[in-house]
Amino acid sequence: MSNFDILExxxxxxxxxxxxxxxxxxxxxVGTCAIVVMLSIGFGLAASFQEQIESYGNLxxxxxxxxxxxxxVAVGSDDRGIINDRNLAKIEKIKGVAAVTPVASExxxxxxGKKVAGTEIMGVxxxxxxxxxxxxxxxxxxxxxDKNAILFGNQVPYxxxxxxxxxxSDKPTNVMTDKIILTANWDYGRKKTSGSGSGQDIxxxxxxxxxxxxxxxxxxxxxxxxxxxxxxxxxxxxxxxxERGERVLPSVTKxxxxxxxxxxxxxxSSAVSKELRNMEFQTWSPSDWLxxxxxxxRMIQGVLGGxxxxxxxxxxxxxxxxxxxxxxxxxxxxxxxxxxGANLRDIRKMFLLEAGMIGFIGGALGSMVSCLISxxxxxxxxxVIGMALGFIxxxxxxxxxxxxxxxxxxxxxFATAIGMAAGFYPARRAMNLSxxxxxxxx
Amino acid sequence: xxxxxxxxxxxxxxxxxEERVVALDDVSLDINKGEIVCFLGRSGSGxxxxxxxxxxLEKPTRGEIxxxxxxxxxxTEEQVTLFRQKNxxxxxxxxxxxxxxxxxxNVSMPLIFRGVxxxxxxxxxxxxxxxxxxxxxxxxxxxxxxxxQQQRVGxxxxxxxxxxxxxxxxxxxxxxxxxARDVMNLIIKQARRHGQTLILVTHDSSVAEYADRIVxxxxxxxxNMHMKGQGENDDKEN
Numbered sequence: 070m071s072n073f074d075i076l077e078x079x080x081x082x083x084x085x086x087x088x089x090x091x092x093x094x095x096x097x098x099v100g101t102c103a104i105v106v107m108l109s110i111g112f113g114l115a116a117s118f119q120e121q122i123e124s125y126g127n128l129x130x131x132x133x134x135x136x137x138x139x140x141x142v143a144v145g146s147d148d149r150g151i152i153n154d155r156n157l158a159k160i161e162k163i164k165g166v167a168a169v170t171p172v173a174s175e176x177x178x179x180x181x182g183k184k185v186a187g188t189e190i191m192g193v194x195x196x197x198x199x200x201x202x203x204x205x206x207x208x209x210x211x212x213x214x215d216k217n218a219i220l221f222g223n224q225v226p227y228x229x230x231x232x233x234x235x236x237x238s239d240k241p242t243n244v245m246t247d248k249i250i251l252t253a254n255w256d257y258g259r260k261k262t263s264g265s266g267s268g269q270d271i272x273x274x275x276x277x278x279x280x281x282x283x284x285x286x287x288x289x290x291x292x293x294x295x296x297x298x299x300x301x302x303x304x305x306x307x308x309x310x311x312e313r314g315e316r317v318l319p320s321v322t323k324x325x326x327x328x329x330x331x332x333x334x335x336x337x338s339s340a341v342s343k344e345l346r347n348m349e350f351q352t353w354s355p356s357d358w359l360x361x362x363x364x365x366x367r368m369i370q371g372v373l374g375g376x377x378x379x380x381x382x383x384x385x386x387x388x389x390x391x392x393x394x395x396x397x398x399x400x401x402x403x404x405x406x407x408x409x410g411a412n413l414r415d416i417r418k419m420f421l422l423e424a425g426m427i428g429f430i431g432g433a434l435g436s437m438v439s440c441l442i443s444x445x446x447x448x449x450x451x452x453v454i455g456m457a458l459g460f461i462x463x464x465x466x467x468x469x470x471x472x473x474x475x476x477x478x479x480x481x482x483f484a485t486a487i488g489m490a491a492g493f494y495p496a497r498r499a500m501n502l503s504x505x506x507x508x509x510x511x
Numbered sequence: 512x513x514x515x516x517x518x519x520x521x522x523x524x525x526x527x528x529e530e531r532v533v534a535l536d537d538v539s540l541d542i543n544k545g546e547i548v549c550f551l552g553r554s555g556s557g558x559x560x561x562x563x564x565x566x567x568l569e570k571p572t573r574g575e576i577x578x579x580x581x582x583x584x585x586x587t588e589e590q591v592t593l594f595r596q597k598n599x600x601x602x603x604x605x606x607x608x609x610x611x612x613x614x615x616x617n618v619s620m621p622l623i624f625r626g627v628x629x630x631x632x633x634x635x636x637x638x639x640x641x642x643x644x645x646x647x648x649x650x651x652x653x654x655x656x657x658x659x660q661q662q663r664v665g666x667x668x669x670x671x672x673x674x675x676x677x678x679x680x681x682x683x684x685x686x687x688x689x690x691a692r693d694v695m696n697l698i699i700k701q702a703r704r705h706g707q708t709l710i711l712v713t714h715d716s717s718v719a720e721y722a723d724r725i726v727x728x729x730x731x732x733x734x735n736m737h738m739k740g741q742g743e744n745d746d747k748e749n
């Protein structure tokens with residue numbers, strides 16, 4: 070018996086018992102909807118958590134600190150937890166890492182005209198900024214060939230004030246200028262009041278630099294920093310130390326205080342963080358929170374999915390019932406088919422297919438209805454449901470319910486499988502039915 | 512000549528709870544190719560059981576059954592299904608047509624199970640329907656036909672695959688006398704024309720008259736055998 074013939078017979082049988090088929094299918098539709106909609110709320114919740122965390126900072130970014138606290142750097146091969154070129158090369162090879170740069174940082178005063186702002190200047194390798202997916206709002210990113218150039222974080226231009234009257238304006242200062250002074254003197258620009266100094270003021274060197282761009286991202290760490298080429302900042306740092314009279318510990322290999330690691334896919338972030346900690350580095354990343362929140366979201370999703378699962382289970386019972394009834398009704402028919410040459414396997418296939426078809430049709434309709442419900446929840450019912458979800462910490466996100474495409478596929482496969490599973494017992498029963506007995510009961 | 516059907520010392524016992532019912536005691540019989548044999552007996556005599564075992568629908572408790580040299584009693588369920596598809600056509604007392612299918616589709620059923628492609632089986636079924644005088648009834652449903660017409664469809668279905676053996680279990684049991692005669696004539700005519708072996712099972716002695724040989728069964732044993740135009744030639748009481 071060809072599969073096409075079995076399919077045709079199966080459709081005829083389903084159409085013959087229209088009312089019962091429709092009821093069984095409706096059961097599956099409701100079950101599928103329950104699961105998909107519940108899950109979609111879970112996904113919406115997870116997404117809203119993520120949006121929340123993203124507002125804390127860039128999830129791709131991991132800041133790495135030396136795991137060794139103070140003390141002279143050990144000489145020899147044991148350089149674990151030390152950010153040096155050798156370890157940076159190792160970090161770059163970790164799966165998921167897209168770019169790494171060592172970072173030097175120094176708190177300096179930036180002066181434009183009469184206004185000043187104190188902030189952390191980060192020395193980075195200019196070529197990685199592009200790999201970090203940093204975008205500029207105006208100007209451009211740093212280049213290898215730049216000299217005395219600085220790149221501003223999005224929020225920094227708002228910080229400039231006149232140190233003599235402490236008046237802030239809410240308008241950003243134009244930083245795209247080459248009349249910028251960079252200095253380690255935190256009192257720069259303040260008029261000296263007699264007697265306030267301790268008597269032995271250090272004279273800091275002043276560097277003339279130019280602003281070449283402002284970053285676009287408003288709410289991650291980069292917004293509050295100013296970037297500069299690593300080698301230039303290191304020179305400034307060395308100079309500042311000399312001026313302050315700090316002793317510089319001679320070290321065998323060059324090391325850095327910090328590094329920035331950029332992870333291409335945020336799903337790898339926690340794995341990369343773990344790997345880095347295994348290398349005895351300290352790490353900090355907004356994605357550290359992501360795992361905990363994801364876990365919460367997953368738990369809520371599990372509970373919601375479970376509730377949906379119950380209704381699909383009930384639907385499966387409905388299918389089994391429908392199929393058993395159908396076998397009782399068709400006992401004689403099955404007997405005749407066996408006598409006139411139907412294969413046992415064909416008979417089983419026929420019943421399995423019928424049950425699977427109920428599941429499949431129900432799953433397909435259910436997925437469609439779910440998408441519709443999801444759409445309604447994100448538009449018309451948004452405010453009502455958002456309020457309800459607020460209690461469990463969600464509903465902030467841009468959409469309440471998210472139905473990923475794979476959930477639709479999974480729902481279809483699952484509903485079909487449930488249908489087949491529900492049809493398994495009846496199908497076996499039909500197969501084992503005695504042809505003679507079924508013909509005898511007239 | 513080697514007989515087409517060779518039944519040796521077949522015994523069949525049904526267990527019904529504690530009780531054991533002997534349906535067939537000890538039956539041995541040969542049936543030749545092209546022969547028309549009628550098993551006559553009251554209900555419960557064991558004649559249907561005999562037929563079922565030759566068709567491979569039931570297994571004997573003891574004994575051997577060969578059909579065309581094939582040991583039917585030894586075949587697995589799967590093999591016996593294939594054997595039935597190829598060799599045996601069935602005509603039922605209650606017609607047993609599929610109610611939701613048209614006459615043509617009903618006749619095609621055994622061909623579907625055999626895996627005959629759609630186009631070919633449609634042609635074969637049409638031919639078969641024409642042979643029983645029902646051309647033009649292709650798209651009628653069983654409910655739109657008389658009893659006689661339904662049984663003709665049943666006959667067409669049994670003949671559609673040109674089986675070597677046709678079993679007819681009380682083929683006229685649900686029909687009135689006139690229709691019964693027409694149907695019987697049709698069955699005999701078709702069997703003769705195709706050289707098929709026909710095995711009739713009935714309690715109606717008027718049906719038995721169509722057969723070449725009448726085998727009377729009682730309480731699970733062959734009581735006697737009549738060849739047409741001869742007297743009792745073989746008492747097999749034991």
